[in-house]
Amino acid sequence: MAKGAAGSQPKMIVEGATKFYATQSGSVHALDNVSLEVREGEFLCILGPSGCGKTTLLWSMAGLHDLTSGRVKLGKDLITKPHREIAVIFQDANLLPWRNLLKNIALPFELKRRRPDMQRIDHLLERVNLKGFEHKFPPELSGGMQQRASIVRSLAVDPSVLLMDEPFGALDAFTRDEMNILIQEIWMETGKTIAFVTHSIAEAIFLADRVVVMSARPGRISAVYDVDIPRPRSVEIQTKPDFIARVLEIKARIDRGRVRAPGLEVA
Amino acid sequence: MDKALGDKIPEFNRQAVADEPGIAQLRLFGLGGSRTHLETIVIALVAVVIVGGAEILLRVLNVPQYIMPKPSQILVALYTEWPFLWPHLLITLYELFVGFAIGGAIGFVMAAVITQFPFVEKIVTPYILLLVTTPMLALVPLLILRFGFGSEPRIIAVALASGPMVMINSATGFRRVDLAKIALARSFGANTFQIFTKIRIPMAMPMIIVGLMVGSIFGLLTAIGAEMVGGAEGLGNRLTYYSALIRMPQFFAIILILAIIGISIYIFFYWLGKRWASWEA
Numbered sequence: 001m002a003k004g005a006a007g008s009q010p011k012m013i014v015e016g017a018t019k020f021y022a023t024q025s026g027s028v029h030a031l032d033n034v035s036l037e038v039r040e041g042e043f044l045c046i047l048g049p050s051g052c053g054k055t056t057l058l059w060s061m062a063g064l065h066d067l068t069s070g071r072v073k074l075g076k077d078l079i080t081k082p083h084r085e086i087a088v089i090f091q092d093a094n095l096l097p098w099r100n101l102l103k104n105i106a107l108p109f110e111l112k113r114r115r116p117d118m119q120r121i122d123h124l125l126e127r128v129n130l131k132g133f134e135h136k137f138p139p140e141l142s143g144g145m146q147q148r149a150s151i152v153r154s155l156a157v158d159p160s161v162l163l164m165d166e167p168f169g170a171l172d173a174f175t176r177d178e179m180n181i182l183i184q185e186i187w188m189e190t191g192k193t194i195a196f197v198t199h200s201i202a203e204a205i206f207l208a209d210r211v212v213v214m215s216a217r218p219g220r221i222s223a224v225y226d227v228d229i230p231r232p233r234s235v236e237i238q239t240k241p242d243f244i245a246r247v248l249e250i251k252a253r254i255d256r257g258r259v260r261a262p263g264l265e266v267a
Numbered sequence: 268m269d270k271a272l273g274d275k276i277p278e279f280n281r282q283a284v285a286d287e288p289g290i291a292q293l294r295l296f297g298l299g300g301s302r303t304h305l306e307t308i309v310i311a312l313v314a315v316v317i318v319g320g321a322e323i324l325l326r327v328l329n330v331p332q333y334i335m336p337k338p339s340q341i342l343v344a345l346y347t348e349w350p351f352l353w354p355h356l357l358i359t360l361y362e363l364f365v366g367f368a369i370g371g372a373i374g375f376v377m378a379a380v381i382t383q384f385p386f387v388e389k390i391v392t393p394y395i396l397l398l399v400t401t402p403m404l405a406l407v408p409l410l411i412l413r414f415g416f417g418s419e420p421r422i423i424a425v426a427l428a429s430g431p432m433v434m435i436n437s438a439t440g441f442r443r444v445d446l447a448k449i450a451l452a453r454s455f456g457a458n459t460f461q462i463f464t465k466i467r468i469p470m471a472m473p474m475i476i477v478g479l480m481v482g483s484i485f486g487l488l489t490a491i492g493a494e495m496v497g498g499a500e501g502l503g504n505r506l507t508y509y510s511a512l513i514r515m516p517q518f519f520a521i522i523l524i525l526a527i528i529g530i531s532i533y534i535f536f537y538w539l540g541k542r543w544a545s546w547e548a
Contacts, residue, residue, distance in 0.1 A: 082456050112455065
C-alpha cells in the first residue's frame, strides 16, 4: 500500500510531441502536439482507438524513435535513446523463441554486460508463479505465462519506469483479468512508475490513477480522467454502477471525437 | 534516428517469419521424428531386400561387371583398394573443407553486410544470381591454366560454387527483420553489434544452416567435377581412372564413398539445425 497518494512530482514529461512518419504513400501524422506528465509512482493509462498514435507516443517515451518535434524528459535527462531507468513491456510478450525462459530473462543483463541477479530473478519468478518453468521455451508456454516472463525480464533490471504497450491485448478475457490483478499488485509492491497503453476502456479505468484519452489522426490528447477508486481494486468492481458510469463517460467522449471528424484528414 | 529500428511505424508483421522456407527444408526423407521399433525393422528390411535383390538379380542374369558390378564386388573392391583410395579421399576432403570454409565465410559475411544496405543488395544481387546459376565447373579449365594442376584451382572452384549458395540463403535469413525484437534489444540498451549477434543471427540461423548445407553439397559436386577435369589426384580423378580401365567395382566403390560423404554432410547439418534452430518448428 505504498502508493496511497501518488506523488505529484512529475517523473516523465512529454512536451509538444509531434510525429510524422514518411511512408511510400506520403507522410502520416501520427502525433500532434501531445503534452503530458507521468507522476512519480503513478499508474497512468493511455487509452485510445487503434491508429491514435499511442504506441508511437510510448516508443518516443522509451527513446526507441525520434519525434519530429517536441521532447521527452525523464527527471532531468532528455530522452533521445533508451534509458536504463526505463523498461518496455511489449505486445505479445516478445520473448525470443530460441532462448529458454531463464535465458530470455537474462537477456537485459547480457546486453548490459552484467551478471544476472539470480536472487532477484528467482524471487520475481516465484512472485509471478513461474518457478519450475525456467528451462521451457516460449512456444511451450501459454500467452499469459509468456507475458509474465516478459514482466519478470523487465523488472529484473530494476527500472524505475515501466512502459507497457498493450501487453495483455492478445490474451483471453480471464487471463487478462489475472494479469491486470498481477500488475496492480506488482505496482503496489514495487512503487514503479507505469505508463500503460491500452484500447480497453475497462482495463484503463481498472488499472489507472489517471486515464489519458487520445483521439486518432492525428493523435491528440482529448481528455484526462482521474480515477479515484480505492486500491487494491478487485475484478468485481468492474460490475459496479460507478465503474460502468465511468466507462460510459469515456466511451461517449471517444465516440464524440470520432463523429466530429468524419472524413479524417491525413496530412 | 535509431539505425537498427529505422523510422518505421511500429506495426509488427507477425506472419513474416512463419511463412518463409526454413529449417523445414532439412526435414527430408522423414529423417526427423521418432520411429517405432517395427518401423525401424521394416526400414532395415527394405534396404536388405533392395541390396540383396540387386545381388541376386545380377548373378541370375549374369550381368558383366563392366555394365553393373554386384554389391558384393563393390564391397570387396572398397576393401582391397582402400589403401590406394584413402590418400585421394583426404585430398578431396581437404579441397572441400578449405574451399567451403573460404567460400562459406565470404558468403556469410557478404549476406550479413549486404542485407543491411538495401541499395547495395540491389546492385549485387544480379552477380550473385549469376554465380549461383553458372556451373563453376566451367571455370576449372581456366583456373588450371592459371594455377596449375594442384589443389588450388579446385579449392577456388569449390569456394565459388559454395559461397553464393551460403550467401543467398543467409541473406534470406537476415532479411527477416522482426522490428519488435530489435526494439526489445534496443530498449535494454543494445548496440548495433549486439543486435546483430543476439537478434539478427539467431533469427537468420535456420536459413544460414540451410545455406551451409546446400553450399557444402555444391562444393562436393564441384570438387569431384574439378578433379575429373584435370590433375592427377582426388576421388574425381580416380573415377575417370577406373572407368578408363573399366574397373567398375572400384569405380562404384568410389561412388559409395561419395554417397557416404554427401549423407554425412546432410546428417551433420540436420543435427546442427536441431541444436541451433529447433525453435523454428
